[in-house]
Amino acid sequence: MDLAGRRKNATRETTATLKAWLYEHRKNPYPTKSEKVYLAIMTKMTLTQVSTWFANARRRLKKENKMTWSPRNRFHSSIFFFYFYWINILFLEQMMMMMIDKLENRIVQSQMMNQILHQFKRI
Numbered sequence: 001m002d003l004a005g006r007r008k009n010a011t012r013e014t015t016a017t018l019k020a021w022l023y024e025h026r027k028n029p030y031p032t033k034s035e036k037v038y039l040a041i042m043t044k045m046t047l048t049q050v051s052t053w054f055a056n057a058r059r060r061l062k063k064e065n066k067m068t069w070s071p072r073n074r075f076h077s078s079i080f081f082f083y084f085y086w087i088n089i090l091f092l093e094q095m096m097m098m099m100i101d102k103l104e105n106r107i108v109q110s111q112m113m114n115q116i117l118h119q120f121k122r123i
Helices: 012-024 033-043 047-063 074-122
Strands: none
Touching (some): 012 047
C-alpha cells in the first residue's frame, strides 16, 4: 500500500522477477520464507504481497493445467536461493562501484568548482 492507503499494482519488472523464480521452480513452486523475504526486497513488495502473488499464480496455473508439481522439496529451493543470492550480490557490487565512481567524480567536480570560486574571489 502507498502512503494514501491505496493498493499499489505490481509492475512488469516486479512480476518478471517473480515469474522467473516460478519458472525456475516449476516442479516445486513453493518459495521458502527466506526466498520470499529476498524476493520481497528485490521486488519492493511486502512479504504478504509476495506470498499472495505465489498462491494466486499456483492457483491460476493449476486451473489452466499448465503446471503440475510434487510436494515441496526444500533442498532444491535452497540451492536456487544461494545461486540467486550470489548473482544479485555481484550485481549489487557492480552498482555500488558505479555509485562510488559517480561520487568520486562529483567530489572532484566540487573541488574544481571551489578552486574556480576561490579564483573569482581574488579578483
